[in-house]
Amino acid sequence: MTSGRGALTALHLFLVWVTTAAVVPAIGYGLVLMAWGGGTGAAVPVLALSVPSAVGLLVAVGTPARTVVPLCDSVPRRIGWAVLVFVLGTLGVLAGLAAYSGGVDLGSDRTRFALTGVPYAVAAAFFVPNRWIRLGAVAALAAGVVYGGFVGPARARQRGHVAEVARYREHPELQYVIATPPGMEAVRAQTGAGSFGIEYHSVRQDGYVGLTVRPPLTPELRCPEPAEKGVTCTVDGHGEMRTVRDVPGGTPVVTLTRRHRAAEAEITSQTLDEPALRRLLNTLHPLSDAELEELMRDKVIDRWAS
DSSP, X not given: OXXXXXXXXXXXXXXXXXXXXXXXXXXXXXXXXXXXXXXXHHHHHHXXXXXXXXXXXXXXXXXXXXXXXXXXXXXXXXXXXXXXXXXXXXXXHHHHHHXXXXXXXXXXXXXXXXXXXXXXXXXXXXXXXXXXXXHHHHHHHHHHHHIIIIIHHHHHHHHHHHHHHHHHTSOGGGOEEOOOOTTEEEEEEEEOSSOEEEEEXXXXXXOEEEEEEESOSSSSOOOOSSOOTTEEEEEOTTSOXXXXXXXXXXXXXXXXXXXXXXXXXXXXXXXXXXXXXXXHHTTOEEOOHHHHHHHHHTTOEEEOOO
């Protein structure tokens, strides 16, 4: 390809890109506004007018390239070329919109406007009888498919995951857990500004341990007054509070409450006795990233409704 033909080809593809980057977003906005105001029926006349206008502009853009693009050497063939470029480019734009709606990052508003014309320029490049230009078009198409179908969605998932972790980590000062009780598994966890709670159930559904961590309710742990009927409460010399609630015809519910740094941890069970609960409470530790990942992966953690 001579320098003159190369410059003309570059100008041709540039004009296709500029024209479609300006016209196609305007068509899209027009369709959205009409559909929003008057429903699908109102958008049909806009579509019927805008599509032929866009094809007409492409016909005009293809006129200077009639010596380098065989399909542009006559008016009938140029119309066919314009229709093909518009259809193929629009398919590319729709694929981009699908990727964008799925969270794929396509840059700023200006970048997205510029990218709108790229599928049309790539489509036009396939009709240029030059091996290197067509290889470039194939490379651009492949890059778009890889980014829109694989790299972009992976990055979107990663961003979403990071944002989700950040939401759960808004109050790490309350996020403490215990070693998973033997024969049990975490079935529910909730976090928020006021507390962090996690429940463990036995695999056979015959055991339960609940842990709640919250800001201290009183300057020092003390039993509520007046004493509730059927409830025994004591505070030992180490400041740990023990509460036993009688259950008619059943095993009493034991609760141990202990201060830990700037938080107050409360562990409760009806199936484990006081020594077992104390041993579990002795394993209290900050919720690690790995433990949070596991709770998220098992879909057992949620945030308290604000």
